[in-house]
Amino acid sequence: MTYIAKPKFHHPGLKKNALGYTHRDYEGKISTLCAGCGHDSITASIIEACYELSIEPHRVAKISGIGCSSKTPDYFLGNSHGFNSVHGRMPSVLTGANLANRDLIYLGVSGDGDSASIGFGQFAHSIRRGVNMTYIVENNGVYGLTKGQFSATADRGSKSKKGVTNTDNAIDLVAIALQLGATFVARSFSGDKSQLVPLIAAAIGHKGASFIDVISPCIAFNNHAGSTKSFDYVREHNDAVNRLDVLVGRDPIAVDYAPGTIQVVEQHDGNKIALRKIDADYDPHDRLGAQTFLARHAAKGQIVTGLLYVDPDAEDLHEHLNTVETPLNTLEADTLCPGSAVLDKINASLR
């Protein structure tokens, strides 16, 4: 159904952002996912975050692998280039794209099958390298397109729709991302837009490898009793460490919250994140602490959400490689080719 064009008309009074774009300018084609799919809520949050940040839509490159989640880049930012690549290989394609042009915003969209199974290696290595990207996993614990097999993020003991119990241990991508050195790590829930939108906005503003695991129930194959990725289960077991606001171009104003419960983090893009702490002891700048906190809560069956770790001074792959500021894809023979005089010298040295 993606070939069905969405009508372009909209209410003349529709709100505009700083660039003069309306919400509609950040939309894509009509979703072909099941009605009520968690992934569509994530799509809506991405649209909202990009609108709020006043990003020029065409300056985003959206790259995905294969699966239900990887189809979603067609449903947002219709004026951006998208790349629905190969199963599990979004991270390498995104890494290459990022190397070619450091000036665009890179949004990697993947799923739990795509990132925790077939693409687990690429997930890990792109995080390790510190590619400047926002890596979103739309995590439903199940293979939807192939009709309901367990994925590697399905919890041990959880039941499939057909009643089969999963006996394999689950991979927690958030824990892995922390261990691998991601400099922005968060978890959220597709049904919690107020938490998710600012997380996405903050991740986009972060320079370095940002990772967000979004629990996104599959209403067709993983929303039943016995599933640990259902709407009901996640709502009951969600334990948010903080809520945040992204403050675009203005100072944070702590109005409703008691002093000491708000922490402001300034990011590379100049915008500030105001973290409203729910768990008073939680420190989002402590990687080791985050790992322990996560493990302790997982043992209690709680799903920790919020911004778990951020390093506002992170470096990205381009800094590691010391590449020029000019995007590599704009360089031509005049700057890339050493020329015939140099070649003559090389020839002379080879005799």
Next chain:
Amino acid sequence: MPDKKPLSSVNDFVVRFANVNGSGSASANEMFARAILRHGVPVSPRNIFPSNIQGLPTWYEVRVTEAGHLGARGGVDMMVAMNPQTWDKDVAGIEPGGYLFYDSTKPMPSTKFRDDITVIGVPLTAITNSTYTDPRQRQLFKNIIYLGALSALLDMDPKLIEQLIGEQYKGKEKLLSSNVHALHLGRDWALQNLKCPIGLRVKKSDKVGDRIFIEGNSAAALGAVYGGATVCAWYPITPSSSVAEAFTAHCKKYRHDPETGKAKYAIVQGEDELASIGIVIGASWNGARAFTATSGPGISLMTEFIGLSYFAEIPAVIMNIQRAGPSTGMPTRTQQCDIIACAYASHGDTKHVLLFPEDPAEAFEFAAAAFDLAERLQTTIFLMLDLDIGMNHRLCRPLKWDDARQYDRGKIMTAEMLEEGRDFGRYLDVDGDGIPYRTYPGTHPTKGSYFTRGTSRDRYARYSEEGTVYADNMQRLVRKFETAQDLVPRPLQANAERPTKYGVIYFGSTSPAMDEAIGLLEARGHQLDRLRIRAFPFHSSVASFLAEHDFVYVVEQNRDSQLRQLIVNENGIDPVRLVPIVHYDGTPITARFIAKAIGDHQDHLKVTPLRKAVS
């Protein structure tokens, strides 16, 4: 005295060094080859090495060839036997009348030698141990000492070797003088104790000219620098790793901004070949020139992405430094065995462009051209080298670059063109050559964006599973491949002196052996026209060549005559007329092998050789 007359030859013989891997012999052996070049005499050296870091046997063979035959010859005239592990085999491999050079410090039983060769013992260990105390120095200088002894035995000019040592250790005076000292230790011992020179001699000549001495992998990497590659992603695999390493070294020299010191390139060592080709595809999709270098097993891993490159039409350059397969095969032995695997890589109907350079000079040219072709054709271009070209120093013509040359970035629709209202269909064939326009991500706020996918889509990049839409696209891809025929390097034909019904097709590293074999065959009275194929898809001249000859030999270095299969398949010709000549034991093909195989077949055909005119 040997019971066979000792071999006697000036500037035409083969010396083979048998060493232990990791003993530091490689640089001394290479210096030997370079020293002969400095005499104005062409050489063709080859490393024969194990898949090992230290301890296993390794050989270095130098063919000294005034006539300029750069293929492997076969046979050994002088063995420098420095490895006890392979002694018996090494001694057995010497041609009758040949020479054995060995370390005579420890006496050897006479049964360890042969009667029909000249045995030359030099007490290398004794000389080394009386001069040096440090074990590492003993090991390294022993190599230079045998080099010195050989220089006396082969009548080489020591000044030329000293000059080479001077260039190698420029600015490191201590190393320089100690190496020169070691050289003369060996040379003086030989002059005082042995009959010098022996029957094999190096005499100054002028047959090298302005040619250069370079490894194919280094030349290909330099081609990538000149061709404007900015992104390189790779995973270490023999025999391709030195491409990426050379690219890194060249970029460090020539690709840093003089003011800021920043790099005008990005090199990533991927976690595997999948990531390497993924990075290349991502970078190329985004408008950078990108490549990877790999070998057979890497190609197998990359095939899914190669299919994406073909179908979604994304440029990519893959340098395949072929080694003997299948599976892990013989990682340090040469073959031309990935022709079919690359030509039709990936599932579904696919076809890919292959380039076959014959030597480092062409590796440089074709590497640079590959980036133009990849962007013009928006697909994967394979640069098909092999271990023989890639990892050996080869004498070849100097590298050339035209400063007026601009990169062909292919059909790119710019923001200005979109503003003008040009119709943009990502898969729309506007020029009839099968090649559509593409836009780079981030080009225009409202025009020119599209969704790249490996699934079927229409001319405007909209998802479609309609049969007619799918077939329309597949037909366009065929048209594009036809366009490629006229863009890739054309075959080169060389005809025999007299008209003949017999032809021979060959490619890549077979070239020097083939050229030499033609001479041997002509001497036997066999006339053959030659066609060197330099690319796939095949130019129409390949079909003409086949039509003009009754029998065409296809010489290649794999078991299943893969190029022949490809020719038969793509030209729909009678396979009986294409005679396979295959060499696939992992050693480089030789002129002797080719001449014998073709000569025997000609005899089998009862071809009466034309008698050479008696002068």
